[in-house]
Amino acid sequence: MDHRLWTIDHGPWSKSINESIVCAGFGGQGVMVLGxxxxxxxxxxxxxxxxxxxxxxxxxxxxxxxxIRLSSSPIGDPMVTEPKAAVIMNTPSxxxxxxxxxxxxxxxxNTSIVERKSSRKDIDIVECQLTDEAMTVGNVKAANIxxxxxxxxxxxxxxxxxxxxxxxxxxxxxxxxxRLNSRAVERGYEIGAEVNVGRKT
Amino acid sequence: MKYLTTGNEACxxxxxxxxxxxxxxxxxxxxxxxxxxxxxxxxxxxGVFIQSESELSAVNMVxxxxxxGARSMTSSSSPGISLKxxxxxxxxxxxxxxxxxNVMRGGPGLGNIAPGQADxxxxxxxxxxxxxxxxxxxxxxxxxxxxxxxKAFSLAEKYRTPVMILTDGMIxxxxxxxxxxxxxxxxxAVPKPWVLDGAKGRPSRSIKSLLLKDxxxxxxxxxxxxxxxxxxxxxxxxxxxxxxxxxxxxxxxGLMGRxxxxxxxxxxxxxxxxxxxxxxxxxxxxxxxxxxxASGKAKFLVVEMSAGQMxxxxxxxxxxDKRVRFYGRMGGGVPEEKEIVARVKQL
Amino acid sequence: MKQAPTHYxxxxxxGIVHRLICEVLDEMNLKEKTVAVAPVGCSVLAYxxxxxxxxxxxxxxxxxxxxxxxxxxxxxxxxxxxxxGDLAAIGTAxxxxxxNRGENISTIFVNNGVYGxxxxxxxxxxxxxxxxxxxxxxxxxxxxxYPLKIMEMMAVLPxxxxxxxxxxxxxxxxxxxKNAIKRSFEIQLAEEGFSMVEVLSPCxxxxxxxxxxxxxxxENEVVKAFPxxxxxxxxxxx
Numbered sequence: 001m002d003h004r005l006w007t008i009d010h011g012p013w014s015k016s017i018n019e020s021i022v023c024a025g026f027g028g029q030g031v032m033v034l035g036x037x038x039x040x041x042x043x044x045x046x047x048x049x050x051x052x053x054x055x056x057x058x059x060x061x062x063x064x065x066x067x068i069r070l071s072s073s074p075i076g077d078p079m080v081t082e083p084k085a086a087v088i089m090n091t092p093s094x095x096x097x098x099x100x101x102x103x104x105x106x107x108x109x110n111t112s113i114v115e116r117k118s119s120r121k122d123i124d125i126v127e128c129q130l131t132d133e134a135m136t137v138g139n140v141k142a143a144n145i146x147x148x149x150x151x152x153x154x155x156x157x158x159x160x161x162x163x164x165x166x167x168x169x170x171x172x173x174x175x176x177x178x179r180l181n182s183r184a185v186e187r188g189y190e191i192g193a194e195v196n197v198g199r200k201t
Numbered sequence: 202m203k204y205l206t207t208g209n210e211a212c213x214x215x216x217x218x219x220x221x222x223x224x225x226x227x228x229x230x231x232x233x234x235x236x237x238x239x240x241x242x243x244x245x246x247x248g249v250f251i252q253s254e255s256e257l258s259a260v261n262m263v264x265x266x267x268x269x270g271a272r273s274m275t276s277s278s279s280p281g282i283s284l285k286x287x288x289x290x291x292x293x294x295x296x297x298x299x300x301x302x303n304v305m306r307g308g309p310g311l312g313n314i315a316p317g318q319a320d321x322x323x324x325x326x327x328x329x330x331x332x333x334x335x336x337x338x339x340x341x342x343x344x345x346x347x348x349x350x351x352k353a354f355s356l357a358e359k360y361r362t363p364v365m366i367l368t369d370g371m372i373x374x375x376x377x378x379x380x381x382x383x384x385x386x387x388x389x390a391v392p393k394p395w396v397l398d399g400a401k402g403r404p405s406r407s408i409k410s411l412l413l414k415d416x417x418x419x420x421x422x423x424x425x426x427x428x429x430x431x432x433x434x435x436x437x438x439x440x441x442x443x444x445x446x447x448x449x450x451x452x453x454x455g456l457m458g459r460x461x462x463x464x465x466x467x468x469x470x471x472x473x474x475x476x477x478x479x480x481x482x483x484x485x486x487x488x489x490x491x492x493x494x495a496s497g498k499a500k501f502l503v504v505e506m507s508a509g510q511m512x513x514x515x516x517x518x519x520x521x522d523k524r525v526r527f528y529g530r531m532g533g534g535v536p537e538e539k540e541i542v543a544r545v546k547q548l
Numbered sequence: 549m550k551q552a553p554t555h556y557x558x559x560x561x562x563g564i565v566h567r568l569i570c571e572v573l574d575e576m577n578l579k580e581k582t583v584a585v586a587p588v589g590c591s592v593l594a595y596x597x598x599x600x601x602x603x604x605x606x607x608x609x610x611x612x613x614x615x616x617x618x619x620x621x622x623x624x625x626x627x628x629x630x631x632x633g634d635l636a637a638i639g640t641a642x643x644x645x646x647x648n649r650g651e652n653i654s655t656i657f658v659n660n661g662v663y664g665x666x667x668x669x670x671x672x673x674x675x676x677x678x679x680x681x682x683x684x685x686x687x688x689x690x691x692x693x694y695p696l697k698i699m700e701m702m703a704v705l706p707x708x709x710x711x712x713x714x715x716x717x718x719x720x721x722x723x724x725x726k727n728a729i730k731r732s733f734e735i736q737l738a739e740e741g742f743s744m745v746e747v748l749s750p751c752x753x754x755x756x757x758x759x760x761x762x763x764x765x766x767e768n769e770v771v772k773a774f775p776x777x778x779x780x781x782x783x784x785x786x
Binding site: 036039040043049050051052053073074075076077078079081 | 203205371374375376377378459460461462463464466535537538
């Protein structure tokens with residue numbers, strides 16, 4: 001049998017990339033789609049990627065989350081136990097994941113919904129009223145893609161052309177959705193460039 | 202073409218591309234994506250999809266479809282696979298080709314829906330009644346879910362025997378890129394002079410497993426065992442990663458195999474000469490290959506999502522219990538890289 | 549029909565029903581289009597006597613196996629041959645759901661109210677007061693429940709188009725049985741859905757009666773619990 005898992009051509013990556021992201025919030029906040037967005041962008045860029053959804057009773061009404069790994073070398077565990085980045089869309093998710101983040105990680109917090117600040121002093125934190133921003137952009141559902149824009153502005157892994165291409169691809173011919181999400185990701189890039197992270201140490 | 206897709210769906214597409222045209226199944230998490238995928242894909246290729254009233258019924262529908270000559274498959278997760286054991290024994294006894302997918306979850310009993318590997322004994326040592334063997338393939342990625350399922354149909358027809366894809370809820374539900382040539386050809390047709398399709402222009406025939414005449418069943422068993430030993434000789438497959446010169450070797454399959462590979466890289470970066478043996482076929486098991494590796498001084502750590510099942514086969518292969526250690530987690534627990542690395546260091 | 553002595557006891561009904569099926573298949577020129585599924589029970593060896601393609605299912609899974617065959621070969625005639633243990637006990641789910649799917653197969657259900665192959669234990673269709681090896685004294689409703697009327701249960705299913713209960717106690721009844729089998733096969737060829745013929749059949753060995761007394765018992769007692777006639781699809785002309 002051909003073990004393409006280990007031999008897939010992962011493109012001209014000169015630097016070593018090993019990102020791990022958790023996207024968490026209420027069901028319906030688009031955290032699964034956000035995870036797929038990162039994974040597809042990674043795939044299009046020629047990286048190894050995994051996307052792992054969290055299922056179970058907690059999907060209904062509680063928190064839903066997905067784990068994403070992006071790497072320039074083969075990925076072992078698709079589970080993200082110590083995330084380097086987290087997009088947190090509600091308070092229960094903050095409770096669940098902030099303590100697991102590795103020091104120096106990036107936390108993107110939707111302060112339209114999340115009721116408290118993070119207590120971590122050793123991570124980079126972007127606080128943003130994502131839901132309000134999304135309404136300004138044109139649809140409350142675009143909050144997740146604004147978060148993607150913030151992440152991408154901070155991490156600069158992919159070219160903007162690639163990102164806009166993924167948005168178009170995921171919209172699958174729904175032009176209005178593609179336009180909305182393009183505006184949302186651009187807004188995210190702006191916020192990411194404007195906002196200084198709140199790390200104190 | 203490159204897709205981002207789940208292991209369950211890749212398994213379904215691998216089956217379709219191999220020429221599978223009959224699928225029957227019953228919903229159970231964490232393999233539901235596969236059943237849903239087949240319900241959509243089968244009509245597109247002119248195949249049959251049935252959501253059956255039970256696992257028992259599903260596996261016996263597959264028996265019927267195989268009797269009629271179709272490439273057929275069923276899938277389930279641990280509790281449902283227990284129900285299918287009856288049918289699997291009959292399929293093996295009647296020498297029918299069929300593919301059964303087990304997307305393992307935590308057990309015993311109803312357990313949970315987290316990934317597990319505690320059905321290893323059931324898959325490789327029997328499961329159903331009587332002396333039979335299942336060819337058991339253990340994919341570790343979405344890509345392998347496609348490729349191993351494709352291969353499963355080829356093995357099933359080559360040997361007229363049931364083949365199991367033994368995977369887990371995490372491989373089934375995670376997404377990864379899947380890449381295959383859209384012009385891929387199905388598994389080549391093999392003559393099936395045993396198919397029941399109406400005795401037109403030939404004598405009538407029967408497919409059965411009740412053999413009551415004096416010595417008949419014993420002779421059939423001897424025939425089956427010859428077939429199984431031929432499979433043992435020809436079909437063993439394993440992946441070796443940095444085993445050359447390694448003095449500490451992780452043995453793991455499926456999800457634990459891919460995590461084990463990452464552990465080897467971590468250990469090597471710390472100057473520890475670690476390697477990985479990943480059986481791709483759990484039956485036939487790579488006894489000879491592991492024994493050869495064990496002829497040096499290497500120590501082994503077997504890692505499973507179980508209380509220790511494959512470790513028994515590794516001990517049989519190494520034949521020196523002092524050199525074989527085990528690390529596992531149960532009930533949906535997944536051994537993590539740092540846990541495994543720490544235990545390899547202790548070897 | 550193959551030229552072979554059967555393993556059935558003297559006075560058993562299986563031989564008659566086997567022969568009727570073969571006659572119908574010959575008359576309809578269907579022998580070369582037929583795949584039959586034998587059950588577990590006394591009639592498991594039916595394939596030793598039938599000269600057409602046959603397979604054998606795990607106990608009760610007979611309609612599931614037939615479903616698999618029929619879906620792959622929709623232009624063949626596929627039927628199951630089942631006893632009361634296979635169909636009405638261990639295979640209740642399979643028969644009901646095959647009917648509910650409107651699976652385009654035929655089922656010949658031979659009901660003799662007892663487990664013959666395993667030595668005379670209670671069947672789901674054993675009558676109240678009937679002796680069996682697992683009902684000390686006889687079957688009692690308060691302890692063992694009631695005779696199960698699968699045909700009447702299945703009559704409410706929209707996917708089931710034709711149900712008839714017959715017997716083999718006289719030449720006239722045998723002819724009715726043959727006609728019912730024929731009609732079931734015709735319905736299948738016309739792709740109209742699921743049909744089933746239940747044949748009340750004698751088991752002199754485990755009823756403790758001689759063959760003639762066994763026939764009289766069906767006429768006098770069994771038909772009271774399991775009334776003869778078309779249960780569904782009476783106005784249905786094939």
